[in-house]
Amino acid sequence: MELVFENWELLFKGAYYTLYIAVISMFFGLFIGVTVALARLKGNRPVRWAARVYVSVIRGTPALVQIVIVYYGLVDYGITLGPLTAACIALSINIGAYLSEAIRGAILSIPKGQTEAALATGMTSWQAMYRIVLPQAARVAIPPMGNTFIGMLKETSLVSFIAVPELLRSAQLLIARYYVNMPFYIGIAIMYWIMSTVFSAILEAVEKRLSKAY
């Protein structure tokens, strides 16, 4: 276990990348998620269809396959991305599909009367969506989105496959150097666990605040 502590710097750097990828992917995933949710709810037929295919494909294929397609596959078309960029793009696209479902469900949970009241006072349907429905849907969507984020935190370990120096990759590098497995694997498992627990606690606190009435 001493080896783990001796190499804390590298492992912390790995944890930093893990968090970095998770937060960046969550951020862009949120944009994708809202856009796709709105496309499925308000788009015309081809737009709705495209959004459905996107969600179905992403949810129906392994994240690891999506990552290698972005990193290795695009090279065939002359698009060469750095591993970190590829990781963030692949995971944003991945998480966007899951978030879009959470957001779509949240939007659908807002009573129709809210939109009708807004329309009746002269708002356009977009104004009603942005001013009245989305703020209420956000509250509903926060718990499932938080869970998605915690899931994403763990899924980042997949990008070790394309040599992004995140937590799992850091451990693998150290293992290659010292020829011992267990301490490093246990060490990073604990670090993943701590990060997930901290975010779960934050999420719980947020949920508690949200559960209070307006």
Place this chain on the structure above:
Amino acid sequence: MTMIQTKKLSKAYHDNEVLKSIDLEVRQGEIVVLLGPSGSGKSTLLRCLNGLETLTKGAVEINGVRLEAGMKNRAFKTNLLQIRKQTGMVFQQFNLYPHKTALGNVIESLLIVKKMPRTQAEQLGMKMLERVGLADKRDAYPSKLSGGQQQRVAIARALAMEPDILLFDEPTSALDPELVGEVLDVMRMLARDEGMTMLVVTHEMSFARNVANRVLFMDEGVIVEEGEPESFFRQPKTERAQRFLNKINQH
């Protein structure tokens, strides 16, 4: 001057015809009450007037702006927005925005639709809350208000847009009996104000009797009978209206 007019207005959900070729005319300043058994199409008629329901056949004309079944999408949308700016609607379930305060509810569309500066909107909003007697509740969220207070805020919200026409869709049906009075009082006050045209779907017979200028009785998607409230309630001409009034009077 005609404020509301429908011409051969029909509305069908699939094969189910809810409104059958309705011809309606309401003049400026008139208070018209729509009566009828549930499922007779009263609410649907009201919702067709401000485009919350699409029209299957016929046309609606509000203050000279026309909606027609099968109109081109763009023209339809332009006219729809224009109509909605001239009409206010009050719903059975209030439909206040739960994430906004009473004042926030009232001024929302002043800010968004009329693009009014916030201070000016708040001034106007407070005036509207005063009219419905709820100025002291300006910062209360809807969840902290009684049903009657919520509906009064909803009326203030409709008034804030300064509409020529107010549509009431069973405004007291979701209220506890002891809260009905305060909402009807506000509606009576509005009815006394000059110029406001009101179309009210309600089961409050006393309101229909005392406040309305005209009563329309609907059944199965058609206007069966119309007349002055006094004569309608004393001597309904049609058998269906007689039956309806008998049923109500039994309770």
